[in-house]
Amino acid sequence: MIIEKFSIGMGDRFAHQGQAQLRAVIEGRKLGLEIVPVWNKSNREHTIVKTEPASLRGEADAAVQALGWDGPYHVDADHINLTTVDRFLEASDFFTLDVADYVARPTAPEEIARFVSDAGGLIGSLCIPGLEHPLEISEALARATAAKFLYAMQEAGRIYRHIRERKGRFVTEVSVDETDTPQTPAELLLILFMLSRENVPVQTIAPKFTGRFNKGVDYVGDPARFEQEFDEDLAILAYAVKEFGLPQSLKLSVHSGSDKFSLYPIINRLVKKHGAGLHVKTAGTTWLEELIGLAEAGEAALIRKIYRGAYSRYEELAAPYSTVIDIDPAKLPSPDEVDGWSCDHFAQTLRHIPSNPAYNPHFRQLLHVAFKVAAELGTEYTGALERNAEVVGRNVTANLFERHIRPIFG
Ligand SMILES: [Zn+2]
Numbered sequence: 001m002i003i004e005k006f007s008i009g010m011g012d013r014f015a016h017q018g019q020a021q022l023r024a025v026i027e028g029r030k031l032g033l034e035i036v037p038v039w040n041k042s043n044r045e046h047t048i049v050k051t052e053p054a055s056l057r058g059e060a061d062a063a064v065q066a067l068g069w070d071g072p073y074h075v076d077a078d079h080i081n082l083t084t085v086d087r088f089l090e091a092s093d094f095f096t097l098d099v100a101d102y103v104a105r106p107t108a109p110e111e112i113a114r115f116v117s118d119a120g121g122l123i124g125s126l127c128i129p130g131l132e133h134p135l136e137i138s139e140a141l142a143r144a145t146a147a148k149f150l151y152a153m154q155e156a157g158r159i160y161r162h163i164r165e166r167k168g169r170f171v172t173e174v175s176v177d178e179t180d181t182p183q184t185p186a187e188l189l190l191i192l193f194m195l196s197r198e199n200v201p202v203q204t205i206a207p208k209f210t211g212r213f214n215k216g217v218d219y220v221g222d223p224a225r226f227e228q229e230f231d232e233d234l235a236i237l238a239y240a241v242k243e244f245g246l247p248q249s250l251k252l253s254v255h256s257g258s259d260k261f262s263l264y265p266i267i268n269r270l271v272k273k274h275g276a277g278l279h280v281k282t283a284g285t286t287w288l289e290e291l292i293g294l295a296e297a298g299e300a301a302l303i304r305k306i307y308r309g310a311y312s313r314y315e316e317l318a319a320p321y322s323t324v325i326d327i328d329p330a331k332l333p334s335p336d337e338v339d340g341w342s343c344d345h346f347a348q349t350l351r352h353i354p355s356n357p358a359y360n361p362h363f364r365q366l367l368h369v370a371f372k373v374a375a376e377l378g379t380e381y382t383g384a385l386e387r388n389a390e391v392v393g394r395n396v397t398a399n400l401f402e403r404h405i406r407p408i409f410g
Contacts, residue, residue, distance in 0.1 A: 001170055002171075002203070002249050003036075003094075003204060003249050003251070004036040004249075005249075005277040006035045007039040007278075007280075007398075008025065008036075008037050008404070008409075009038045009039075009253075009282060010038065010039055010282060010283070011039075011040050011045065011078075012038065012039065013045055013049050013283075013286075014290070014381070015051065016382065017289075017290070017392070018039065018059040019063045020396035020397045021397070022037055022063045023249075023393075024397045024404075024405055025400075025405070026067065028405045028410075029071075031206055033405065033410060036072050037069075038076050038094060039074070040096070040283065041076075041078055042096075043050060043078075043079060043080055043088075045263070045371075046077075048320075048371070048375060051170075051370065053075075053088045053090070053091040053092060054074055054090065054091045057090075057091035060073060060075050066362070073277060074171060075092045075093055076094040076095070077092035077094065077096065078283075078330060079098040079235055080096060080097065080098060081155075081159060085162065085163060087121070090093075090205065092170070093170045094171040095159075095163055095170055095173065096206070097160060097173065097174050097200075098176075099156045099175070100152070100176050102151055102152035103151075103152045104147075105152065105155075106147075107146065107151045112146045112147060112150060113270055115146045116142050116152055118193075118197065119142050120224075122137055123137050123188070124137050126277065128189075128235050128236065129235065130238065130274065135185065135236075136186075136213075137189075137190070137360065141179040142190060145190045146189050146190070148187075149191050149194060149308070152215040153194035153195050153197075153198060156195060156202075157195075157306070160200045160365075172204075173200050173204040174202050176206065176207060177207065177213075178255075178323065178404075179208050181333045182209055182210045182229070185229065185233055188205075189236045189239070191207075191239060192250075195246070202246060202250060203249045203251070204251055205237070205250070205253060206254070206255045207233065207361060208278055209230065210222070210225050210229050211225070211226055212326065214324055214325050215284055215321060216257065216258055216259050216285055216288055216352070216367045217257075217259055218361075219260045219262050219366060220260050220326065223262055230252075230270050231270050231274075234273075234274040234276050237306035243296065251277035251279055253281060255281050256280055256281060258283065258285035263405070264407035267280075268409070268410070278409075280404070282404060284290075284315050284368045285399060286396050287368070288352075289358035289399045290395075292308065292351050292395050292397040293388060293393070293394070294384055295346040296347055296369075296391050296395070297384075297392070300343050300346075302377075302380070302381070303346055304338055304339050305377075306367070306374055306377075307367065308335035308339075309368075309376075310370030310373050311332060311334070312405060317369045317372060321368075325365045327365050327366055329362075331362040333349075333363065350364055350367060352399075
């Protein structure tokens, strides 16, 4: 199964916005943007919301049918590993092999030696088309990179083979984004070489980029440094396809955490410059649009209750996301204060319009990780989504289209 050139990952925690999300892709198509929708849900999200992967497949199929989408689409088993993949096998046709937890696991010295020997052609001064300077890879760097990543990429091979033995056609992504340090372009090249040695037909790869990709808020870091790194990564991927025999469709997957507005113009420009493909994953931004829509609809009691729950359970909710959020508790309004807000003020504080003085990224990040609170409300929450489907859906579509698809792919 070959992944198309441009694709957008969309997450939907409560499985009510499939059509609203697909509408955003259709809006893109009207402008001539051919983007393939991919519905993604991680094992972590399924566990927190207590859903099964079949529900995501059902949602995707239903949305496609309802809106008469005649293009390709995929269902991504996001961030799985050998211990979690099995329940996704039936419903998914896209698998994100998350091997971040296996980074820096010890590898036998003879394995490392064999890798360094196999990588001999890459060692030295390597001219890669599109790179301003030759890539310098010393034997010591190759050895250190193997010590850090070889076990993880062998693990990717084990997960890939486990799926392949049970499943016919699927797209393989490898992710190492949820680690502590970003991978340099040289490391990315060696990682791709490791995957080719494992015969993993990787089509999308999610490195960790420089800077902070906090959930639901803009990039924190140096955009110029990101630009240089992204530019180099694109050159490296093209080289790896040619030299290592990896799939022609290989492209970067940006696990954006959504809402990286200051990076989207850079990504847009560089993808065009290289004639590259691109996959961008978003997820929680849709759940936040649900809350914004509910605020617009005047569901004051419900949104205040969710905020109160989120505020009082801050530590519990933030813990699983500690590497991808930066919340200053001092900048969070108290629930009593929020109870005094109008619904419109709630929506403006939450909606990601950086120029709006009411916008509060701390408030937004807290609610981003608070979907567990809404999940526990069960039908009290989903009933409100159904009652207000139109206004909620309008916000979901506009957010994905105007703030994501258009600046990234337009
Ligand atoms: Zn990720």
